[in-house]
Amino acid sequence: MGPGEDFKNPAASVKPNPLSRLHSTKMLTKRVIPCLDVHDGKVTRGLQFGRAEEGGLRNVGDPVELAIRYNDQGADEMVFFDITASAHGRGTMIDVIERTAAHCFMPLTVGGGIRAVEDMSAMLKSGADKISINSSAIATPELISAGAERFGSQCIVVSIDAKKTAPDCWEVFVQGGRKPTGLDAVAWAEEAVRRGAGEIVLNSIDADGTKAGYDLVITRRISEAVGVPVVASGGAGTLDHMVAVLAEGKADAVLAASIFHFGEYTVTDVKHHLARHGVPVRLPETVAN
Amino acid sequence: MLALIDYGSGNIRSVTNALKREGADVELVSDPARLAAAEAIVLPGVGAFGDCVRGLQSRRLWEPLAEWLAADRPFLGICVGYQMLFEESEESPGVRGFGFFGGAVKRFTTPGLKVPQIGWNQLDLAAPAHSLWRGLPPHPHVYFVHSFFPDPSEGAIVTARSTYGETFAASAARGRAAGVQFHPEKSQAVGLAILRNFIASVPARALAGQG
Numbered sequence: 001m002g003p004g005e006d007f008k009n010p011a012a013s014v015k016p017n018p019l020s021r022l023h024s025t026k027m028l029t030k031r032v033i034p035c036l037d038v039h040d041g042k043v044t045r046g047l048q049f050g051r052a053e054e055g056g057l058r059n060v061g062d063p064v065e066l067a068i069r070y071n072d073q074g075a076d077e078m079v080f081f082d083i084t085a086s087a088h089g090r091g092t093m094i095d096v097i098e099r100t101a102a103h104c105f106m107p108l109t110v111g112g113g114i115r116a117v118e119d120m121s122a123m124l125k126s127g128a129d130k131i132s133i134n135s136s137a138i139a140t141p142e143l144i145s146a147g148a149e150r151f152g153s154q155c156i157v158v159s160i161d162a163k164k165t166a167p168d169c170w171e172v173f174v175q176g177g178r179k180p181t182g183l184d185a186v187a188w189a190e191e192a193v194r195r196g197a198g199e200i201v202l203n204s205i206d207a208d209g210t211k212a213g214y215d216l217v218i219t220r221r222i223s224e225a226v227g228v229p230v231v232a233s234g235g236a237g238t239l240d241h242m243v244a245v246l247a248e249g250k251a252d253a254v255l256a257a258s259i260f261h262f263g264e265y266t267v268t269d270v271k272h273h274l275a276r277h278g279v280p281v282r283l284p285e286t287v288a289n
Numbered sequence: 290m291l292a293l294i295d296y297g298s299g300n301i302r303s304v305t306n307a308l309k310r311e312g313a314d315v316e317l318v319s320d321p322a323r324l325a326a327a328e329a330i331v332l333p334g335v336g337a338f339g340d341c342v343r344g345l346q347s348r349r350l351w352e353p354l355a356e357w358l359a360a361d362r363p364f365l366g367i368c369v370g371y372q373m374l375f376e377e378s379e380e381s382p383g384v385r386g387f388g389f390f391g392g393a394v395k396r397f398t399t400p401g402l403k404v405p406q407i408g409w410n411q412l413d414l415a416a417p418a419h420s421l422w423r424g425l426p427p428h429p430h431v432y433f434v435h436s437f438f439p440d441p442s443e444g445a446i447v448t449a450r451s452t453y454g455e456t457f458a459a460s461a462a463r464g465r466a467a468g469v470q471f472h473p474e475k476s477q478a479v480g481l482a483i484l485r486n487f488i489a490s491v492p493a494r495a496l497a498g499q500g
Contacts, residue, residue: 027453031408127306131436152335199407233427287481288425
């Protein structure tokens with residue numbers, strides 16, 4: 001069939017053809033998302049969960065420069081976390097998002113210190129596409145629905161810090177993994193989605209920063225329990241960890257910080273590795289004009 | 290001047306940034322009188338179909354846009370800005386779209402599928418020669434965020450398809466008007482090329498960027 005022939009043929013309607021669907025390799029790809037923890041306008045990385053506030057930070061550079069680098073490497077999205085979480089930090093973050101959005105034409109998520117719909121609005125206006133809320137959603141679950149009603153569910157990401165507290169039991173923690181909430185991680189994910197969250201980021205506290213791999217069991221449980229995409233975060237040390245959480249863990253995306261910031265792997269390396277292991281990803285494409 | 294319709298629907302900063310980067314003389318337009326100075330229109334749209342239609346109506350932009358479409362002038366609808374070109378949507382029963390394209394907007398219903406579709410999916414260029422696709426690879430990836438998709442009554446208007454559970458019209462065009470379900474302003478090099486191609490399809494004086 002020549003170029004354009006399909007277009008001219010009115011019989012080629014958009015009604016799905018079951019046969020072509022079975023043989024199609026085209027599908028929604030799994031996303032690779034670098035995460036930038038921003039403290040006072042700089043990207044930092046704690047060695048393990050919660051250590052950031054305790055001075056265990058390593059400074060890894062300017063957020064906008066890093067964002068542009070990951071954009072060039074073909075990152076599918078980018079997440080910025082304001083770990084200052086103060087009024088001053090918010091102002092700095094707005095500047096970071098504005099400058100990033102002028103250079104990087106990709107989805108940007110902002111989290112940290114978002115406590116009200118007005119905070120969400122300020123971040124979206126500065127160029128963010130999604131807002132990630134964590135402890136403020138636990139303190140005020142209505143914030144999820146208020147945000148979803150105002151900006152749409154696709155805008156509202158609920159981030160969950162989960163820790164295995166007993167066999168077969170994962171509890172939601174806040175304050176950098178120090179404070180238990182009594183909430184069951186799966187039940188909270190379900191409630192967040194019921195209230196309007198369009199995506200769940202699951203951060204496994206046991207695994208975060210240790211590079212021992214994602215927690216596949218809880219990732220899979222939550223992914224199977226909710227009807228929205230689940231982003232796995234925390235624990236990526238090797239590329240095989242990412243393959244595992246996307247395949248066995250049934251995550252829709254992986255979020256990672258350290259392995260990118262310290263130059264161990266580029267986003268492109270990760271995607272080639274995933275592709276070689278049968279995970280559908282978006283590889284670099286060339287535009288001719 | 291390229292009029293980017295600003296009617297309180299979501300974040301249009303990235304669309305503005307992307308169009309400017311590609312050399313367009315962009316003006317945010319919420320006053321219908323400003324359309325007289327426009328050579329091209331980009332209609333974005335985030336949120337519910339009904340809210341978007343009402344947002345245009347309450348700003349008295351609905352009729353001028355319908356006339357613009359009927360006059361076959363350069364137009365690009367993005368996401369719900371594309372969906373509104375159809376007759377109606379399952380999202381907001383009873384609310385009429387422009388009806389520029391025949392057919393309705395439907396919700397993804399494949400069992401086990403996560404809705405919304407969020408992420409990068411591939412296009413099948415049903416009309417590879419269409420000006421929007423100039424310079425693109427045969428199956429480019431673009432960024433989608435949506436729970437609903439148009440189901441055109443006429444296959445001939447479809448310029449690209451994509452598959453998420455079912456195959457749907459990711460883009461449609463007739464004359465100088467086109468719409469895309471994905472977000473070109475969020476689709477990196479491929480998306481910027483699509484916007485560049487749209488700008489290039491507009492008569493030259495609109496591009497000059499005098500403003």
